[in-house]
Amino acid sequence: MTAATSSLVGWDDAAAVAGRLAPPGPAVSRSEAEHLVASLHSAARRAVEPVLEITAMTPADGRDLETSPLSEILVVDRPGWARAAARSMRDMTEDAFVLPPGAGAALGAQVAASTEIGATLAFLSTKILGQFDPYSAREPGRLLLVAPNVLHVERELGVRPDDFRLWVALHEQTHALQFAAAPWLASHLRDRTTALLGAMSTTSTLREVPPRVAALLRAVYRAVRGREGATLVDGILTCEQQVELDAVTAVMSLLEGHADVAMDTVGPRVVPTVRAIRRKFEKRRDTSGAADTVLKRLLGVDAKIAQYRDGASFVRSVTREVGTAGLNAVWTDTSTLPTALEIADPASWVRRVHG
Secondary structure (H helix, E strand, O other), X not given: OOOOOOEOOOHHHHHHHHHHHOOOOOOOOHHHHHHHHHHHHHHHHHOHHHHHXXXXXXXXXXXXXXXXXXXXXXXXXXXXXXXXXXXXXXXXXXOOOEOOOOOOOOHHHHHHHHHHHHHHHXXXXXXXXXXXXXXXXXXXXXXEEEHHHHXXXXXXXXXXXXXXXXXXXXXXXXXHHHHHHOOOHHXXXXXXXXXXXXXXXXXXXXXOHHHHHHHHHHHHHXXXXXXXXXXXXXXXXXXXXXXXHHHHHHHHHHHHHHHHHHHHHOOOOOOOOHHHHHHHHHHHHHOOOHHHHHHHHHHOHHHHHHHHHHHHHHHHHXXXXXXXXXXXXXXXXXXXXXXXXXXXXXXXXXXXXXX
16 A cells, blocks of 8 residues: 555554453463463364365365464464454455545544444454464464363353364364365455455445445455344445345355364264264354343344354255265355355255256
């Protein structure tokens, strides 16, 4: 970005706000924290082999996973995740919000948009267990595990820590493998997201853009990170933009559902208490306090449950019909990705792709 151009969003400011507002996690001793970090690193490494076996997928570059990692593993706290998420949003959207030379956004509006995004990420930092970031500047992408959230949830559920940590890592390493097996996927999502967000600068006045950008960013970020829901963007999307958002959301339903199926399919041989973990986790997903429920609904966090479940239903239905090899056709190229209608009707995807 040159001196003659400016952005609608101050990403450094958003990252700083997110990091400052993210609350600390459960209190632990130094030795407990060190053990937790080491355990999560170990779980992420151990998750790779069963994920490869269950999915029957391999990295497209043919890398030897004995010597080259499937992902860079980072164990972070809540502020660390919040700052990383802001940077990921910046990298994912690239130059979608760069204004033409001489057309600067009002400083107050930019600050307001950056603060709103940062505050949203700070709230989400208490909910995220892990995340694979394919937009990291370093190859092969970063797998972030949020240590305080993993600890909080495993205590709340009363599950075996080693089993739960491996279960979470299985989900995230499945995401790492998805992007490694389909190296075109990250750029495809970035291109569609950038096109969608960039349209905001042509459908709004400069005065309207920053708050609309903040709202739309929340919706798109939920979609590409598995948190779909348009509660706060009702009425601001054009029909064309809604179609584009639906398309991105369909892809993410596939990714999240595929990862959810993989983490359960490993079975008791890999995670002895996997069935008990899933049962307790689903119950937790479906229940929360009144205040928390309102915030989740406003931010669209609760809608991720339907997205995960719809995607998992698609994966299971397609696998029953054409097997794992048939399902893996989704990673061929952009033309074999499911549409929103096909996520709801898996048989239609099978007919289109397999005849």
